[in-house]
Every structure is written in C-alpha cells, then in structure tokens.
Amino acid sequence: MRVRRMTVLAVVAGFSVLLGIQAVPVAAASSGHVSRGAARLVSEKPGRLVSGAPGRRGRSIADVGGGVNSGAAGSLVELDRGRSATSRLVRYPDGSLHFQESTAPLNYLTGLGWVPIDNSVRALARKGWVGTSANSWTVAMGSATDGFALVAGKGSLSVVPRATPGAVAARGVAAEVVNTPTEVSRGGGGKAGVDPARPPSVVTYRDVWPGVNEVFTVRSGSVAQDLVLGDRSAPASFTFAVSGSTLEPLAGGGAALSGPMGSHFSLAPPRVVDGRKVDVTAVSGARYSVSEGGHLLTVAVKGSWLRSLPSKSFPITVDPYWAAPSSDVESYSSDGRSFNGIQIGVDSSGAAWRADVLFPQYDAFLNNNPTYRVFYADFSVTPGQLDPTTTAFDLYDQGQYSSSSGPGSFYNIGPSATANPCSNDEAVRPALIDAAQDSPTVDEGPGVIYIPVNAQLDSWIRHGRADCWLGITGSETPGSPLLQYTSSGFLADAYLDALIDVPTPPSRVTDLSATGVLATTTPTLTAAFVPSSAQGSNPEYEYRITTVDNPTLGVVADSGELSGNGGSNPPPSWPVPPGALTDGGSYYAWVLTDWDINLYSYNPALYTDGPGLSPTLPPTDWGVAFKVKLGLGSGGPSPTDSVGSVPGQTSTPSQGAPNPGLPGSKVTVNMVDGNMSFSVSTPSLSTVGGGLTASFAYNSLSVGTNDSVSGLAGHFYNNVGGTAVQVGQRFDPTVEFNLPQGQGLVAARLW
Helix, strand or coil, X not given: CCEEEECCCCCCCCCCCCCCCCCXXXXXXCCCCCCCCCCEEEECCHXXXXXXXXXXXXXXXXXXXXXXXXXXXXXXXXXXXXXXXXXXXXECCCCCEEEEEECXXXXXXXXXXXEECECCCEEXXXXXXXXXXXXXXXXXXXXXXXXXXXXXXXXXXXXEECCCCCCCCCCCCCCEEEECCHHHCCCCCHHHCCXXXXXXXXXXXXXXXXXXXXXXXXXXXXXXXXXXXXXXXXXXXXXXXXXXXXXXXXXXXXXXXXXXXXXXXXXXXXXXXXCCCCECHHXXXXXXXXXXXXXXXXXXXXXXXXXXXXXXXXXXXXXXXXXXXXXCEEEEECCCCEECCEEEEECCXXXXXXXXXXXXXXXXXXXXXXXXXXXXXXXXXXXXXXXXXXXXXXXXXXXXXXXXXXXXCHHHCCCCCCCCCCCCCCCXXXXXXXXXXXXXXXXXXXXXXXXXCHHHHHHHHHCCCCXXXXXXXXXXXXXXXXXXXXXXXXXXXXXXXXXXXXXXXXXXXXXXXXXXXXXXXXXXXXECCCCCCCCCCCEEEEEEEECCCCCCCCEEEEEEEEECCCCXXXXXXXXXXXXXXXXXXXXXXXXEEEECCCHHHCCCCCEXXXXXXXCECCCHHHCEEEEECCCCCCCCCCCEEEEECCCCCCCCHHHCCCCCCCCCCEEEEECCCCCEEEEEECCCEEECCEEECCEEEEEHHHCCCCCXXXXXXXXXXXXXXXXXXXXXEEEECCCCCCCCCCCCCCCCCCC
C-alpha cells in the first residue's frame, strides 16, 4: 500500500453537516490546489445517529467498521456514529476510515444526536444584540455598555463594563461582526480534505475606552475577551460587573464560577502580549481583582509599565478569556503552576513549561475483531498570534496514565520522565516521536506543525492501550520564547488525524507442485483469493520467497504490492524473476496482503510519499515449502536417454570421447526439461595420499541461459543471540565486484 503524507493545507467550503442534510462539495483553498473532483461529503440517515450522555468521553464510534450507508458514488461519508464532543469519522470511497479528534469541541449533543458546532454570530430577536445558537452553550452581546452574557445548561453569566470613580466610562458602540468562513479556518483538512475545526467568529467594539478596542473571539470552547490597547495613553485598569454567577479567585491567577456555570466555564489567568507577539504577562503585572462578594472583576496591568513602553510595543493585548475546562490538555511549569492548554518554552518569570495531551476517543477502536490498524496518523497544532518557528517543538510518546490526570507535573513530561509502557513496540519510553523545527511555507501559513504518529497510534490500538498521552516540550534555555497553543485564546487547538481500517485477511500460495519439487527457477505464483472489505477497499497481494519458514527472514525475492482489482477478479500472478532461485535450493513461498489505498489519486496537490501500514503477514505455518531440482547431470527421477560411449568401455574419439586422450563419455538428455549433460575426468595424478583426478560436468540448462546463475553465491546470516538464521542471499557473476556506497547486500525487508 502507498499512502501520502499531507504537506500543505486543504480546506472546505461550507462545512456544516446537519442531520440528514447533504453537505456541500469538498473544495480546494486556492487555484493552486487540485480538488477531489466529484467527491462530496454526505451524512448518514438521521436514524443512524447515536445519542448518549454528553461529556468528554461520550463515545459513539462503536462498530465503525460495518453496516454504514454507502452514500453517493464517489462520496466522502461522515458517519454519525463516529461523532462525539471532540471527534468525527469520515469514510472514503475506497472504504477506509478517517478519524479526527480535537482538543476543542467539534460537536454538541441534541435530542437527535451529536451535531456540528456553528460559531457564527447572528442578529438576535432582541434589538441591537447578536449571538450564537448552535452549541451546548450560547453567548449574546449588545452594545459595548451592555456587555455579554453566557448561558450553559441551567447556568448563566453576565459581564458588563462598570464605570469607576475617576475612570473614563465605556462608550456604547455597536458590534462589528465577522464570521470566519470555513474556507479560511484552521485548514488542516487531514486526509479527508475536510477540516474538523469549527471556525471562530469575531465581534469588535471600537474605541470603547479612549484608544482601546474590545474584541471578542467566539470559538467552540471559549470566548476570548481581548482588550486591545493602542498606545501608552490607554487606561491600565478595567472594571466589570458580574451577575448570574460569582467569581472565586484561584491560586494560579484565574477564577472559578459558582453554581451551574462552574462546570461549563472558568476565567483563565490573564495573559498580555505585545505588538511583536511576545508574552509580557509577568513584566506587565497583569492581575485580576475580585470584590463585592465575587460580583466585581477588575482587569489591570501596571500603569507605570504601560506608560514606559516604546511605540513599537503596541498594540498591547490584555486577554481575559472565558473557557470550558478540558482534562485532556494541561501544561505545567517548573515552579509548580499549571495552565489549561498547551504552553511550552520559558515565560517572562524564567519558568519553563511542558504540556501533555490526550486524544481519548481513539480507544473506541480498541479490542475490535479483527484488530483495527492505522495507515496514517498525524499530530498537528496551529498557532494563531504566536509564531513557533523560533523554538523547538518536541513530541513524546509519554505513556499510559489515568484519563483524568495524565502525567500531572512538569517532571513527568519529556525524555527523563518515568512512564508506564504504552507503545509496546518502542524500546525506550517515553520515546521521542519527532523534534519539529518548523519552516513555514506560503501554503501552510506561519508555524503549522505536523508530526507523523503512525507507529505510536497503531501500537496503542494493536495492544489495546487506552489513555496514552503525548508529551510536548520546547526550548528551555533561559531567554527562550513562550509558546501557547490553546482553543481559549490565541490559537486554534491540537488535532489528531488518522486513517484507520481493519487489516486484510491473510492469503497463501495455491499453485506450487504437490510434491514440493520444481523443475524451474522461474515458477509463476498465484495467491488464494481475498475479497474486498465490507467498506469497499480492494486487496493488494505481495509475493515473497524466503529461505526459512518465516515471511520476514531470509528474503530472496519479493514482488512488491500487486493490485487485486477488487470484486470477484482473481488475484494477480507473479513470475519469479531469473536469478532469485538456484538449483538444489530449498525455499518457502508466501503471500502478504494489504488494502489498495492511495490518497494521491484523490488529490495530488495535498499528498507526497509517506509512511504507511505494513501488510498483513500470513501465519508462519502458511508458507509453502518447495525445492528446485532442474534434473541436471543424470536427471534424477526424470526419464533420460543417452547417446555415445560409456566411459571405460571405449578408447577412441570416434566412438564418443569428446577429446582425444580423454576417456569416452556419453551424452544424457533429460526427457522432461531437455537438459543435455555429460561429464569427463582428467587422467589420474599420483600423490602421496593417493590418486588425484578432476571431474568436469556440462549441463545445457546452466550455461548461457537466464534460468540459473553462475558466479559467487553469498548467503547471509543473522547470528544475533547465538542463532544462525539465513536472512538473505546474493549472486554475483564475478568474484571481483564493488558495491556502491549505501547499497545493501540483500533485498530483505523486516516488518
């Protein structure tokens, strides 16, 4: 199988997939991209929706492998059973499954099931107010002096600017709304060419205070309330009245909400970023003050600091944001603080930060029969205002922890941490997956990071490992920048994109001689038929010949993957190439199988060669043993005929001797394969140990044909652990040869 790794961004036009309503065709982001032609994203029938209790681990991917509607021909079908609060599942026309999960919500639960979130802000019935309506919570905003209101479940929160003595009052300016089209959202697209992210909407109030804009960014899991200070004359303190819930200060600098709203939202610690996108929170003295029993909130920076800034430092963004807490992503500092989001590097106080991330919905693929396999998996993260290209971004297979706590501290993340084994296939845990020093391109935009996690996710699923966390570290040398990746403020979230399917059934060679003896070195092999998958994927066949009874050792010939063409078509046959087998050799014939999944054929602009899933190996007792016997010389059990004299019975060349002075010889012809042979011996030479004679044999099938190889035969063994197993062989027509640098001796592949 050949799969393709995405190297640029793909996006979608009009992503909203409502219940039972066909979505819009998949489209490319620019004229430079090639779309998937007639491929369209459709939804399953509403009756197939899976409802359940809302929550982070509300699972709805059970039995994703079968029983789904086919959709229109050439369609991408989003499977409703694959939706949860943070995940979605798309089936390709070839039957493979594309799984996507985000650290931020993607869907919300209704009486009919999980429905995609829509962050669009639209006019409300109340005059002058705008707000959202398609999420488990809503936000509404009036004029700048009306503030904003959050409603979630049975809870509510209202935040309204309040004038304080001596301070300039807010102006009641109207909202300016920009609903981000899906075409220019995060753009990750993954392998489905459709973006899991729900694009944000932005509501701006200009000059609410002198030189200050108030900008709200509405995302699927947060409302960022940015106070954008245009110059040093701007106010350094802002006061808001709070009702519906009360604020309770937290040790980390944020605040919790009382009552029903407390389980839906909290106020994250303040962040301050200057015009150069540098985090200046510590030096700004940013703080929250809560008074009047939790009903009054003051957001402030040090006035002396603000007045001292040069013009190039502006605008200054003070960012209180109201976020839905997530237990699937957390960051920890070296001095004991925590942050609900991805934060790495060094902050302005000199503390280093590390992060951990869990994508819990992958565990719905565990313990399936047959076991699901991962063809491709991508971890991706995309910054908003902060550019990660100036620091390291290292991703670790961190290990297995409780789903509610994760590694839990700075020192449990990274290369020196002690972790419970998660990837059984990794020799060292926690294992470094990749160190990404991103180089942005025009297509990707600044700071997009993609890291393949094929081996890790495939190992987790094969070994039934749930709650496997990823660890993230950055540059921790003094003076390194701080990077934040959070759905609650400056960024668009982290994603897991994976192409998943059940493996192909095994196959075996069916057409070798019943006696296990072949009279040719170029037999043609045929495999047992493998049907197409229930999802419509077609099989591929890979023939392999080894010298031992193991399909991964002693490989002497391999066909590569041959398309099976699907349906009821017979498997392709494969002729063994000349030179691979030798007379008298003992071998085993195998068939490896795989699904024919080639993403490049969908969209060449989006994919390049990348890692994929190894083929299905047959059981070790499925190898078909055989020997090659060409019937050289006397012909063995084959019938023969002879012409000429018998050595030792005649003495003249005319009676059959091939050369005067040598004993006569007969010529033998194999009546099965036509081999002609004869042998002669030199006169005996007397030695101390006895007579010394050289014998010469001629076989027509071994001279001047492609069916056999003469020269140097090399047999290669792996004696690791004291064993001696042949792992390959090589034939060279001359003893004097020189291998190019980097060229291996044997064509062996170990899966």
